[in-house]
Amino acid sequence: MPPLETTVTGIKLRNPLMNASGILGSRPEHVKRLVQAGISAFVSKSITPEPREGHPTPIIVELPGEALLNSVGLANPGPAAIPGLVDAARRAGIPVIISVAGTQPRDFLYVAEAAEKAGASAVELNLSCPHAEGYGLEIGMDPSAVRRVVGEVSSVLSIPIWAKLGVVDRLIHVAGTALDAGAGALVLINTLRAMAIDVYTRRPVLGHGVGGLSGRPIHPVAVRAVYEVYREYGAEIVGVGGVFDWKTAAELILAGARAIQLGTSLVLRGERVVAEILEGLERYMSETGARGLAELVGAAVR
Numbered sequence: 001m002p003p004l005e006t007t008v009t010g011i012k013l014r015n016p017l018m019n020a021s022g023i024l025g026s027r028p029e030h031v032k033r034l035v036q037a038g039i040s041a042f043v044s045k046s047i048t049p050e051p052r053e054g055h056p057t058p059i060i061v062e063l064p065g066e067a068l069l070n071s072v073g074l075a076n077p078g079p080a081a082i083p084g085l086v087d088a089a090r091r092a093g094i095p096v097i098i099s100v101a102g103t104q105p106r107d108f109l110y111v112a113e114a115a116e117k118a119g120a121s122a123v124e125l126n127l128s129c130p131h132a133e134g135y136g137l138e139i140g141m142d143p144s145a146v147r148r149v150v151g152e153v154s155s156v157l158s159i160p161i162w163a164k165l166g167v168v169d170r171l172i173h174v175a176g177t178a179l180d181a182g183a184g185a186l187v188l189i190n191t192l193r194a195m196a197i198d199v200y201t202r203r204p205v206l207g208h209g210v211g212g213l214s215g216r217p218i219h220p221v222a223v224r225a226v227y228e229v230y231r232e233y234g235a236e237i238v239g240v241g242g243v244f245d246w247k248t249a250a251e252l253i254l255a256g257a258r259a260i261q262l263g264t265s266l267v268l269r270g271e272r273v274v275a276e277i278l279e280g281l282e283r284y285m286s287e288t289g290a291r292g293l294a295e296l297v298g299a300a301v302r
């Protein structure tokens with residue numbers, strides 16, 4: 001088995017790197033760019049039952065220390081875009097994960113069924129968007145809502161279900177609930193609810209006020225979340241948050257992630273980060289005598 005090969009819910013990936021939802025994930029031409037960069041699976045922008053315009057501008061600002069603050073507000077083209085995205089990924093020969101968002105179980109089910117029908121490899125339920133009221137985090141912080149959404153989708157779908165969680169007070173409990181309700185994998189973490197204020201206008205910088213923080217500063221939080229959840233359940237985890245180089249990727253893998261998603265680093269550094277991370281991981285593995293990624297997954301926990 002090639003050293004970087006991995007699997008998530010039975011889906012074979014030739015390396016552990018995919019894009020994070022919301023980053024180059026809304027148009028078929030994005031698939032081509034990401035495949036050329038070397039990613040192993042395509043993750044779509046979160047799709048809601050109806051197209052959404054999102055929040056007023058500015059919706060994204062860069063903060064010091066390789067960070068972004070965004071309140072895109074789940075702007076997305078709606079389910080009509082799913083077949084085009086799935087076809088583009090299928091033609092490129094990589095698995096495709098459709099990210100799904102909504103306010104209630106039937107929203108999630110509607111989009112998830114459209115994804116399965118179009119031929120998606122898995123769905124990723126976004127239970128953690130921190131800046132679209134009623135969506136995401138409001139569900140992900142409430143274990144009974146998580147159970148209803150994941151349970152409803154898993155009772156109908158045959159393809160694997162990944163649940164994307166954010167940082168909430170009782171993360172371990174919520175993670176256990178998602179697994180128990182039928183999630184085959186957990187995606188950890190989403191952006192952290194955050195804000196910046198312009199000291200001259202005396203107003204929040206983002207049009208929406210509150211947004212989600214991503215990039216370098218959230219990496220240690222992601223490592224902690226993956227570590228604690230893996231230690232508790234030994235679950236299949238996709239790690240995301242502040243991965244910029246092979247070392248930050250390796251940390252999440254050692255904490256328990258079997259695959260990694262890249263968001264802010266793709267935005268700030270461009271697609272070349274993918275090849276840099278893959279080369280670095282291979283070098284690290286050969287230098288330390290690791291024969292396959294599986295030996296590293298969760299190694300810091302054991």
Ligand SMILES: Cc1cc2nc3c(=O)[nH]c(=O)nc-3n(C[C@H](O)[C@H](O)[C@H](O)COP(=O)(O)O)c2cc1C
Nearest residue numbers: 020021022046070126189190214215241242263264
């Ligand atoms: C501009 C932008 C848009 C995003 N849109 C989504 C989205 O639609 N669905 C979702 O689950 N996460 C979304 N995210 C969160 C990312 O998928 C990821 O969880 C987060 O940015 C942390 O990873 P990073 O530090 O590598 O960026 C978005 C992030 C950014 C920066």
